[in-house]
Amino acid sequence: MATTTTSSAIRTVPRPRRRMSAARRRDWRDGLLLTSPFIIGVLFLWVGPMLYSLFLLTQDWDLITPPKFIGLGNFVRLWNDPLVAKSLGNTAYYTFIGVPLQLIVAFGLALLLNQNVRGLPIYRTIYYLPSITPAVAFAVVWIQILNPEFGVLNNLLAIVGIQPIKWLFDPTWAKPAFILMSLWLVGFQMIIFLAGLQGVPKELHEAAAIDGANTWSRFWNVTLPIISPVLFFNLVIGIIGSFQIFTGSFIITKGGPQDSTLFVVLYIYRNAFEYFKMGYAVTLSWLLFLIIMIFTAIQFFFANRWVYYEGKV
Numbered sequence: 064m065a066t067t068t069t070s071s072a073i074r075t076v077p078r079p080r081r082r083m084s085a086a087r088r089r090d091w092r093d094g095l096l097l098t099s100p101f102i103i104g105v106l107f108l109w110v111g112p113m114l115y116s117l118f119l120l121t122q123d124w125d126l127i128t129p130p131k132f133i134g135l136g137n138f139v140r141l142w143n144d145p146l147v148a149k150s151l152g153n154t155a156y157y158t159f160i161g162v163p164l165q166l167i168v169a170f171g172l173a174l175l176l177n178q179n180v181r182g183l184p185i186y187r188t189i190y191y192l193p194s195i196t197p198a199v200a201f202a203v204v205w206i207q208i209l210n211p212e213f214g215v216l217n218n219l220l221a222i223v224g225i226q227p228i229k230w231l232f233d234p235t236w237a238k239p240a241f242i243l244m245s246l247w248l249v250g251f252q253m254i255i256f257l258a259g260l261q262g263v264p265k266e267l268h269e270a271a272a273i274d275g276a277n278t279w280s281r282f283w284n285v286t287l288p289i290i291s292p293v294l295f296f297n298l299v300i301g302i303i304g305s306f307q308i309f310t311g312s313f314i315i316t317k318g319g320p321q322d323s324t325l326f327v328v329l330y331i332y333r334n335a336f337e338y339f340k341m342g343y344a345v346t347l348s349w350l351l352f353l354i355i356m357i358f359t360a361i362q363f364f365f366a367n368r369w370v371y372y373e374g375k376v
Contacts (some may be wrong), residue, residue, distance in 0.1 A: 113367040116345045125339040137346040147347070148297050149322055150330040150353075155239060157326065159304040165301055166294070173256035187257070194250030202314040205244050206231070231316055234323035241311060241324060252297045257307040259293030260286070286370040295370045299362055306355050 095102075099343055119139060122130035158257045176187050193201075208215050209230040217227040229242040265284055287294075309328040312318055318325035318333075328348065335344035 119342045122342045124341040126341055137343050141346050150325050150327045154327045156238050161245050161319050168246050169252035170256050173254045173260055176257055177260045191250035192361050193250045198310045232336040234321045237323040242358055253264040255293055255297055259290035263289045291370045295366055303355055
């Protein structure tokens with residue numbers, strides 16, 4: 064009986080805590096010191112405003128007078144505001160038509176630039192440069208290109224007998240015009256695709272060719288599965304970015320004609336800094352955030368069905 068009591072007492076004795084060594088404490092101190100600008104920036108410029116926006120969901124604030132509690136007033140207004148559905152519809156149109164076209168064009172350019180031809184670095188630079196063009200310069204160039212009277216695009220269409228189109232002045236053609244403009248900015252996606260293509264092992268193509276696979280079979284059964292993670296990345300980033308389209312509509316059309324290019328972020332901007340309805344703008348922002356999160360979650364849910372990761376069982 065005494066032996067049992069002694070062994071039980073031994074088992075209940077707490078183990079001494081290991082003290083952190085001086086070198087490890089120094090590493091922690093240096094790491095926190097070097098990352099402190101980023102941590103402080105995230106806390107004060109991202110987490111802080113995001114938490115404050117939760118407070119503004121129930122407030123009416125014009126940026127001048129103190130916030131006034133209105134309960135669910137912002138949500139009621141959101142439900143009854145016809146421009147919310149209009150802006151969401153415009154954004155959805157731009158996203159679900161524009162993003163697939165952007166991926167096709169970017170992937171096609173990456174395939175062309177993955178060939179072993181002379182002057183390849185020059186071609187890659189030329190195709191990538193438009194994606195880093197300043198927004199104002201981009202807008203000025205495309206205003207000239209899409210001008211209904213002397214624009215370059217209408218002049219080219221006239222050669223094949225197509226009548227001039229009032230691109231940015233016609234509600235029917237305004238959103239297609241923005242999709243067309245977005246194809247000029249696929250340089251980032253093109254570079255990502257190009258990196259993925261260069262990571263496809265040549266041995267797999269050679270083995271498939273020995274087995275009798277033609278060019279299309281090798282592309283479909285070897286290249287596409289290998290670069291599917293790259294395609295998935297560009298798809299997710301493309302949809303997130305397209306839901307946040309703002310600069311072009313703000314500079315070029317101001318949401319017109321007839322609100323045909325009134326995208327969600329532009330409508331948020333109007334409510335916040337033109338109508339001074341900051342509480343309502345925050346409500347719209349959270350709606351957009353939830354929509355983006357839902358679509359991103361859907362993409363990740365279906366990713367396992369078509370995205371191939373090397374080494375995944």
